[in-house]
Amino acid sequence: MAAADLTTHPGHLARRLQQAHYLLWNAMVSEEITSPQYAVLNTLVAEPGLDQRTVGERVGLDRSTIAEVISRLSRRGLLDKVRDPQDGRRSLLRPTDEGVRTHRKLTVRTARMNQVFLAPLTADERTVFFDLIRRVADAAEGLRNPSEPLAAPR
Amino acid sequence: MAAADLTTHPGHLARRLQQAHYLLWNAMVSEEITSPQYAVLNTLVAEPGLDQRTVGERVGLDRSTIAEVISRLSRRGLLDKVRDPQDGRRSLLRPTDEGVRTHRKLTVRTARMNQVFLAPLTADERTVFFDLIRRVADAAEGLRNPSEPLAAPR
């Protein structure tokens, strides 16, 4: 038995979890708007006028991916994108009225979907589930950003 | 506050977890062979001669995706693909010698990576982590396959 058991590989489990979520989202929330698109919309409803990079940071998408997601949302008329007159490099984003309406509708459906998704877990287990995943993800992200040098900057 | 807090959305956490794993894999295991490719290789080392569909089932990839992954592994010379003489629809897959060598090498590195990835959790927490994710993913997958009718078949 030279081969490893995939069910003990966190990466494999993470991928399966994400796939399962993707399929359920498609079935219960929307076939048009994806979960990352919703995350972007959600961020912009809370903080209209953010620039692209910052939105990407908030939802955990790199510069290239956030550009694609935003271009799709913009094409669908769910957000407006205008150059920042103060800083010509930036694009400022804000949801359109339809964007806000869509966000509201999807928020309801998402809550329903999350109930189904988490149904196998008790309330206590859900808390642990969130906590463990968050800790692992945070730690791994921390490995990327060499974190501010321990010595005083400058 | 019309917007929801993403950190309580399991889908968002699942995506972040998977991304974190992707980045760590790239840094610690391989930039050439991806985690899904490794999973396929791992399955074929354990059970050489499987057909494409079955491999996809084992690692949790649909027919289209498994076809792409296999075509890449085949292009890299890590597996052989031959038509089943018994059933002309099937392609039978088995790792090449180099495929087996690559698999062995990556298995060692993957173990190291998993240690780092799971470092924030205690041994007990890791067990829970696996258990909770597996239960949620299994349940969601169960929703897709309408599951064998409850009444006796035929």
Next chain:
DNA sequence: TCAAATTAATCAGGGCACTGAGTATTTCTG
């Protein structure tokens, strides 16, 4: 002040993941 460094966004390219449609082969069945 004006060249160098930094920053925001874009583009090209590779890979994963799904759906729906199409092809070839095998199996089922009338």
Next chain:
DNA sequence: CAGAAATACTCAGTGCCCTGATTAATTTGA
């Protein structure tokens, strides 16, 4: 046995996700 159904795979299309290179604009600093 021939037509229908099922099965394995392929293909086209959409979207997420990353890296590395490029472009445009702003900020820094000699």
